[in-house]
Structure formats: C-alpha cells, structure tokens
Amino acid sequence: xxxxxxxxxxxxxxxxxxxKIECRSLDFQATTMFWYRQFPKQSLMLMATSNEGSxxxxxxxxxxxxxxxxxxxxxxxxxTVTSAHxxxxxxxxxxxxxxxRTGGYTFGSGTRLTVV
Amino acid sequence: QKEVEQNSGPLSVPEGAIASLNxxxxxxxxxxxxxxxxxxxxxxELIMSIYSNGDKEDxxxxxxxxxxxxxxxxxxxxxxxxxxxxxxxxxxxxDKLIFGTxxxxxxxx
Numbered sequence: 001x002x003x004x005x006x007x008x009x010x011x012x013x014x015x016x017x018x019x020k021i022e023c024r025s026l027d028f029q030a031t032t033m034f035w036y037r038q039f040p041k042q043s044l045m046l047m048a049t050s051n052e053g054s055x056x057x058x059x060x061x062x063x064x065x066x067x068x069x070x071x072x073x074x075x076x077x078x079x080t081v082t083s084a085h086x087x088x089x090x091x092x093x094x095x096x097x098x099x100x101r102t103g104g105y106t107f108g109s110g111t112r113l114t115v116v
Numbered sequence: 117q118k119e120v121e122q123n124s125g126p127l128s129v130p131e132g133a134i135a136s137l138n139x140x141x142x143x144x145x146x147x148x149x150x151x152x153x154x155x156x157x158x159x160x161e162l163i164m165s166i167y168s169n170g171d172k173e174d175x176x177x178x179x180x181x182x183x184x185x186x187x188x189x190x191x192x193x194x195x196x197x198x199x200x201x202x203x204x205x206x207x208x209x210x211d212k213l214i215f216g217t218x219x220x221x222x223x224x225x
Contacts (some may be wrong), residue, residue, distance in 0.1 A: 006159075034212060043204060043217040044160070093159050095213070105213055110159040
C-alpha cells in the first residue's frame with residue numbers, strides 16, 4: 001500500500017528558531033500534499049495545499065511567511081516553521097494524494113513540535 | 117455552521133456492543149466521505165470510504181451514507197476495548213479533506 005514517511009516524529013526547538021518537517025511518498029508520486037495542524041483534543045485543521053512545482057495555497061488565517069511549504073518533487077514536500085514560538089507547538093501531519101490512485105489520502109505519521 | 121459536524125462524545129459502550137457514530141455535513145455537492153480512526157498521539161488511519169447512498173460493510177465496520185439528509189454514519193459491531201479511539205469523519209471538498217472534530221469512543225470491558 002501507499003506509504004508516506006514523515007520526519008522527524010518529535011522535535012523540541014527554542015523560541016525564535018526554525019524547524020523543517022519532511023514528508024516523502026515512498027511508493028507513489030504525490031501530486032498533491034496537504035499539511036494539517038492538530039492542537040490537543042481538537043481536530044485536524046488544514047493549513048495549506050501544495051501541488052508539485054507550484055506555490056502552496058494557504059487556508060485563511062495561516063501565515064504563508066511563517067509556514068513555508070516546498071513541494072519541489074513528486075515525492076517530497078517540506079514544511080518549515082520559521083521563527084517558532086510556543087504557540088506553534090502542535091502536532092503537524094502531512095497527507096499525500098496521487099492522481100493515479102483512487103480513493104483516499106495517505107497520511108504521514110505526524111510530527112510533534114514543542115517550542116520552548 | 118461548521119462544514120462537518122460530529123458529537124465530540126465521549127461515547128461509552130460495553131465490550132461486544134454496537135457503537136454508532138454520526139456525522140453531518142453542509143456541502144450538498146460533496147461526493148466522497150471517509151471515516152478515520154485516531155489513537156492519541158498518532159496519525160489518523162483510514163477505516164472506511166463511501167461514495168454512494170446506502171450501506172458499505174467491511175468486517176465489523178459499516179458505513180452508511182444518506183446524501184439527501186447530508187448524513188454519514190459508522191457502525192462498529194462487537195466493539196472491543198482496542199476500538200477505543202477518536203473517530204474522525206472527513207468529507208472531500210474540491211481536492212481537500214475537511215475533518216469533523218471527532219467523536220471519542222470508549223469501549224469498556
């Protein structure tokens with residue numbers, strides 16, 4: 001089955017630094033990647049949608065200059081949280097979709113970000 | 117009105133019982149519906165997808181869709197303690213999945 005590898009699984013960083021999260025589709029080409037954020041006891045909130053080779057589309061209220069998304073290839077998308085603050089601490093999850101696959105979306109295993 | 121609504125629960129059922137999880141959505145044009153299970157601290161995993169009105173069964177799970185009522189449900193038969201998790205309803209809008217807030221299910225022995 002389709003697998004999306006997400007790294008790191010956990011990261012602790014100091015306030016003001018930047019953190020990069022990677023998502024790789026291992027056995028299919030991800031034409032579209034979705035980035036979600038989940039705060040404790042809340043649902044997944046879509047942050048942005050990215051298509052390979054084009055700029056990401058951000059949801060309302062998500063700062064594109066703070067959450068940099070790069071989808072330079074069909075197997076790799078990255079989310080960089082710049083100048084992280086404690087309120088950015090959350091569970092970040094990527095999801096990939098391929099036009100060649102029917103059905104649903106494949107999720108990465110998530111990244112627990114803690115900003116101290 | 118939220119796009120996808122679920123009762124947050126918790127829904128508590130005894131082991132062996134049927135758990136019934138419900139979801140309503142606002143976009144009448146939606147065509148694809150999904151149920152995900154999420155354990156605490158983990159990523160969601162797909163349980164069922166349903167696209168047509170009626171029932172779809174897979175093992176102990178049955179998804180039901182009623183597009184006229186904009187309602188989708190998930191039945192879990194013979195509930196087990198290992199089924200205790202948060203169940204997320206998701207509706208596909210254009211190309212993205214919109215999630216409900218999830219229903220926390222507790223199955224007690």
